[in-house]
Amino acid sequence: MTTPLTVEERLEKLLAMMRKNNPQADLDLVRLAFDYAEKAHRGQLRKSGDPYIVHPLATAQRLADMNMETNIIVAALLHDVPEDAGIPMAEIEKHFGKDVASMVAGVTKLGKLKYRGVERYIENLRKMFVAMAEDARVILIKFADRIHNLQTLSALQPKKQYRIALETLEIFAPIANRLGMHEIKGLLEDYSFKYVYPKEYKRVKMMVQERVKIQEEYFTRIAEETKQALADASITPLSIDWRRKHLYSLYRKMLRKDNDIDKVYDLVAMRIVVNTMSDCYAVLGVLHKLWKPLKGRIKDYIAQPKPNGYQSLHTTVFCDAGQIVEFQIRTQAMHDEAEYGIAAHWHYDEHGSKIPEKQLRWIKELAKVQQEMMKRVHDIEFLKIDYFKNRIFVFTPKGDVIDLPEDATPVDFAYAIHTDLGNSCVGATVNDHMVSLDTPLKNGDVVEIVNDKNRKGPSADWLKFVKTTHARSQIRSHTRSTIKDWLKSVIPH
Ligand code: MN
Secondary structure, three states: OOOOOOHHHHHHHHHHHHHHHOOOOOHHHHHHHHHHHHHHHOOOEOOOOOEOOHHHHHHHHHHHHOOOOHHHHHHHHHOOHHHHHOOOHHHHHHHHHHHHHHHHHHHHHHOOOOOOHHHHHHHHHHHHHHHHHHOHHHHHHHHHHHHHHHHOHHHOOHHHHHHHHHHHHHHHHHHHHHOOOHHHHHHHHHHHHHHHOHHHHHHHHHHHHHHHHHHHHHHHHHHHHHHHHHHHOOOOOOEEEEEEOOHHHHHHHHHHOOOOHHHOOOOEEEEEEEOOHHHHHHHHHHHHHHOEEOOOOOEEOOOOOOOOOOOOEEEEEEOHHHOEEEEEEEEHHHHHHHHHHHHHHOOHHHOOOOOOHHHHHHHHHHHHHHHHHHHHHHHOOOOOOOOOOOEEEEEOOOOOEEEEEOOOOHHHHHHHHOHHHHHOEEEEEEOOEEEOOOOOOOOOOEEEEEEOOOOOOOOHHHHHOOOOHHHHHHHHHHHHHHHHHHHHHHOOO
């Protein structure tokens, strides 16, 4: 075993990674956040016996490895400060600004998801989607937080271990998968696998270790040969390495292949990352000159990306000694997208008055994920609870999320934002199209209310179609008081 890093060493490692990824990164701010969090958590220990600060540091490190921007790292360092050190959010905002504070608030709001009864569970799911819709970065921090908690799970009671691991497999991993964060999904699954299916985990792990040990030398040699051939063709790759399939996904694949590991061809794949798209095709040519490709196994996902946007060239070749090896060739941008999905190009700084393109795409994706999760909830027979499945998320033009019941209308939306907006609304646009006020809204819709300050108040007709109790009671109370006023004016005292 290697000696664990000291807190100082961990901090230095974080700063070094950030410096490497972005020489302009504001490292002073990161140091400040570290000092602040370290002080706030001082005296607290993790169950593992480590000083608490090790956890936020590990969370931040994961995100730095993913090349995330400075504010995300800062928020990751501070993510447990309000909840576990009792420091008010206003303090965080004072020291680190609104953007960081709102991320920390988002993570805190998600809280510690607990699998305590179905209703709480579903409510937690709902909270998670609202938080995600509000700011995609919140879920990234949550994933990084969860990965470190899983890494240190052995310090917890077996019952807790199982609960956290199962929740990760059932909720977190499918969300990461749906959002195209494949690296994160793989980590979440592999760390949970061990606790949810201990026997199967042991079996698969042993099987893989044997094989990979034999193959290690072989693949190192193939990588060397490839590098040489590329150099001869004047191509300098950014990286050539090989990756073993994640254990849990291997286990799932083996279940479909009669438990026969020999039927899994992509147990290990070579991955070549290059500078440009034309380099990708050039590399393919070099490989095919060097080794004979298998028929029907050349896939051009660059010209024809997978439905989830995945891009790469794949080919499977007969390498030395007749071994069959799969190669994946891609640019850095394609690689980042494949590993980190939507997170790879999340630019928070594009927030303007209108929802930027990426935010819209995020919302659409999220709506799909939500539907999928609802199906899952059905599958695990949570049918009785119509609490979550009948909710939709719609958005203001600025991207704020409003959580409403299914078939809610623009009037419900207006009242959910503000009573005055409800009382003065005269029309609405949904996704930039004018609609009538009784139009049922759909998940992911962007709704803008047209209001007229001179409007005398809500129409009693709205009661026929509004879905929320809030809108209903506002309309009732307003029409009632209007009638009272009218009565007052016609009936002399
Ligand atoms: Mn945490």
